[in-house]
Amino acid sequence: MEQLYDYLPRELVTFILVTVFSLLIGLSQRKISLKREGETTLFGTDRTFTFIGILGYLLYILDPLEYRLFMGGGAILGLLLGLNYYVKQAQFHVFGVTTIIIALITYCIAPIVATQPSWFYVMVIVTVLLFTELKHTFTELAQRMKNDEMITLAKFLAISGIILPMLPNENLIPGINLTPYSIWLATVVVSGISYLSYLLRRYVFRESGILVSGIVGGLYSSTATISVLARKSRKASAQEAPEYAAAMLLAVSMMFLRFLILIGIFSAETLSAIYPYLLVMSVVSAGVAWFLHSKRKRMDNVGPIDEEEDSSNPLEFKVALIFAMLFVVFTILTHYTLVYAGTGGLNLLSFVSGFSDITPFILNLLQGTNNVAVLVIAACSMQAIVSNIAVNMCYALFFAGGKSPLRPWILGGFGCVIVINICLLLFFYFL
Template sequence: MEKLYQYLPEELVTFILVTVFSLLIGLSLRRISLKREGETTLFGTDRTFTFIGILGYLLYILDPVDYRLFMGGGAVLGVLLALNYYVKQAQFHVFGVTTIVIALITYCIAPIVATQPSWFYVMVIVTVLLFTELKHTFTELAQRMKNDEMITLAKFLAISGIILPMLPNENLIPDVNLTPYGIWLATVVVSGISYLSYLLKRYVFRESGILVSGIVGGLYSSTATISVLARKSRKASPQEAPEYVAAMLLAVSMMFLRFLILIGIFSVATLTVIYPYLLIMSAVSAGAAWFLHSKWKRPAVSGATDEDEDGSNPLEFKVALIFAVLFVVFTIATHYTLIYAGKGGLTLLSFVSGFSDITPFILNLLQGTGSVPVSLITACSMQAIVSNIAVNMCYALFFSGKKSSLRSWILGGFGCVIVANVLLLLFFYFL
């Protein structure tokens, strides 16, 4: 926008912008008013808001030093808005003040355009238009929210914005890279990704199909998602079995992308080495899922989420506590394994970690283990993931039941992914 001032007078550009922005706000309010409340409750029309913006600009440029005219005009506008609100409340029983606030924002557009950079005033206009149009969306969102949803958000803000900055960054055990700040930082990052997945699953893809449930759930926890899908599959028909296994494999595919994000946050050096392998395995898992989904003609599968099964809060204190404890355990285990068993012991530990949550083990490697080279961190991360996929396959077989029609599909689908992982790991070793 600033480049236009080189070719056109600044006053002309500012006047046009103020007029257009004010008109857009007025049109948005007029449309919402006619659709939901009725024209009588609106403070003027779209032209009125355009004139409010123009009036603000005129009074602003007539007294550009003390701004007395601008402040006086704002006071008069405030009185008119107050009278309008009183009439709406008395005659139409409308108590909202959104229109009044937007009218005052419209009046302030002129000094904002004249004094602020283009990105800022465009951001203000976009925000006003979006929040004006999303009224009905926010109403539906508030109706769907659980009673403790704001408490959940407050928990996340507390652990990330209050607790984390207050923790010391000094080793708890001499010569062991284990600090309160590092422990909690890993917890905050993982909780943030899990919380985002939880919000997407609950509010964006609430009525999604089985496949979408696998995709979104994989960002949170592939193990939990696979276990839930396996339990749900007990009620499914044999024709629907491939769809559930495809969703499980999509959860595995998203697990690779989740670790790609975590590795990028904590260790760029490791990311530059491991990202081709993680992307390939994510594509292999997604390809196997697509094969299962497309090969067989199946009826539509209902993906409505059962809150009792998979709508759990990812920020529960016990979840964070378990993660922190596992992080400490793997940090200490990794340190002393390197001392007494060397790199071979760390390789064995990576496979053993797959029987639990592998995220603390991998994040511990990424946050620094002293003399461990990036190549070994990459190999151990891949080995832990392979081990965890094998454990997830066992979970899927167990929770789906002994007589489930999914068993052959689980063995085939997960088997292909595990074999591909092992081949890729061997390629990494012999490269």
Template structure:
């Protein structure tokens, strides 16, 4: 935008921009006024806001140093807006001040355009237009929010922005890379990814079907998602059995992507080594799930009820506490395994970790990338993931019930995925 000043007078470009931006704001207010039949309390529409912007520009350039004219014009505009609000409140019982605030922002457009870079004032215009148009969206969102949703957000901001910076970064146990800061950092990162998937599932894909529930749930916890889907499958018709298994495998596929993000955050060198193999694993798992989905004869009236009712809040204190405890346990186990059993013992521990939450084990490996070889970290991470998939298959068989119609689909689907992933692991060792 600044390049226009090389070809046209600066005053002309600034005047055109201020007029155009003010007109856009006014048009957005016009659209709102047209939706309110019988509305007679608006301060102004498109032309009014355009003239407010032009007035601010003129008063600013006439006295750009002392700004007495600009401040005087703002004071007069503020008085007029205050009188307008008084009339609305006393006679029409309308208490909104959005139009007044937008009018004041429009008046300030001239000094913003003159003194600030183009990205800044364009960002202001975009923000004003979006917030103006999304009023009903925000209203619907507020109505759908749980009673404790803002408390949950406050918890996340507290653990990430208040507690984390205050923790010391000194080892708790000599010779073991375990500090309060590293423990809480891992907890914050995992909680952030889980909280994002929770918000997507509740507010963006609330009316999603089984497949989308598996995809979004896999970002939070593939084990929890598979357990929920297996329990729900007990009431599903036989024609939808494969659909639930496909959703479980898609949750596993998203687990690979979740670990790719975590590895990228904590260890760039490990990410460069492992990401091609994790991508192959994720793609092959998703392909098996999609094949099962395609072979199913789905009912036309298939339920698309949301799966949120069975998903717990990812920021519950006990969840964070369990994660932190597991992180400490695996840190100590990893250290002493390397000391007394070497790399072979660490490989065995990676398979054993699959019986619990493998995230603390993998994050501990990543934070000890200075003392453990990158290839060892990559191999142990993939082995832990494969072991966890085996356990997830057992969870799916258990929670779906004895004699479940999902059983043959689970065995075929998960068995194929485990076989492919073991083959990828062998290729990794050969390379």
């Protein structure tokens, strides 16, 4: 918007912006106040907010150096707003102060527009409009929140903003690239992605179907999501079996994208070598999932995963502790494997790591193996992922039960994904 000052007088542009922004705030506030309080307790109208903004602009330009007129006008406006609040509280028992705060913000629009860049004052206006309109959304969100949800958020802020900066970045074991900072950094990054997935699953896609549950759960943990889906499938009919298998493969597809994010955070070089293969693997898994979904016979919609089955807290201390321990174990194993068995032993270890959580192994490769070629790290990462998919298939078969109608769909879907991924691995080797 600064370009307008080259063609129009600065005072004219500022006056128009202040008037328009004040009117928008007044319109949104009037609509919300009428719904909540009614005409009798409404503070002014949309014109009132517009005049407040214009008043602030006039008093600002009349004394642009000392701001005495602007501050005096703000004091008088605050007094009038205080009297209005007293009357509403005494006669109508309305105690909200949101309107008063918004009126004061409207009064401050003029100096903000005159002194700040356009992105800043537009951001202020957008924030005010959004928070005004989202009142009922926040109320519903607060009602749905668990009692310990703020504690969970505080845990994440503590482990990322307090504990992490305080940890030393010195090797714990001579000759092994393993520091308290690197251990906790990996834990924070993985916990952050898991926490985001947890919030999406609980508050955004709470009433979603099986497919969306698989997509969002794959960002958190494909193994956990597949296990939950397999257990839930025991109560499903034979016609619903392809839908559960499709959701499991969508969780696998999202797992590839999750590792793309992690690899991009810790090693740009490895990302440049591996991203085409992980993207193809993700697309293949999603394509097979869509094929299985299309085979499902059209019946009633499959319901969402039970909340009690899929509401685990990703920031539990024991979960972070287990991840940190696995990271240390894989760091030590990787170091001594490279010392005594070379890259051949590392390739074998990558397949073995698939029987546990492969995230610590891959993050260790990205952080602690500076003497290993990027292509070797990329190959070991893909081998670990393929091995983990095979293990997840076994978990799905086990939790679904021996007589489950889901078994042939699991074997067919996962088998197709594993075969194609192995072909991609061979292509990577011989490229």
